[in-house]
Amino acid sequence: MTNISKYDVIIVRFPFASSLKYKARPAVVVSSDYYNKNERDTLLILAISSNVIAKQEFEKKLIKYEDAGLLKPSIFKGSIATIEKEFVVTKIGTLSKVDKDSLEEMIKTIC
Numbered sequence: 001m002t003n004i005s006k007y008d009v010i011i012v013r014f015p016f017a018s019s020l021k022y023k024a025r026p027a028v029v030v031s032s033d034y035y036n037k038n039e040r041d042t043l044l045i046l047a048i049s050s051n052v053i054a055k056q057e058f059e060k061k062l063i064k065y066e067d068a069g070l071l072k073p074s075i076f077k078g079s080i081a082t083i084e085k086e087f088v089v090t091k092i093g094t095l096s097k098v099d100k101d102s103l104e105e106m107i108k109t110i111c
Contacts, residue, residue: 004043004091005033007100009068011089012045024089026070028103030080041085047077058109060102069093076103078110
């Protein structure tokens with residue numbers, strides 16, 4: 001997949017810990033556009049979940065989740081991962097300005 005940018009919301013194939021099966025999950029790209037062009041073909045992502053009830057204090061709700069291509073109210077999870085680009089299924093949207101700002105605030109808190 002080409003043309004993946006910071007703040008893009010993507011669907012990623014996350015592996016199950018105990019098997020070779022995958023489940024499609026949304027995530028947001030947090031790596032810079034410079035990093036995203038790396039020769040290893042990797043991205044830094046942050047998980048997104050629709051389980052808003054299980055939200056940790058430092059996790060943030062997306063204000064404009066529909067603009068990001070999400071179907072349900074969602075939160076930014078407090079887990080950042082490195083993935084290979086081949087695990088990206090598709091891009092579904094991009095964060096709004098208010099959600100970009102919220103994400104950056106959260107990253108400052110957890111990093």
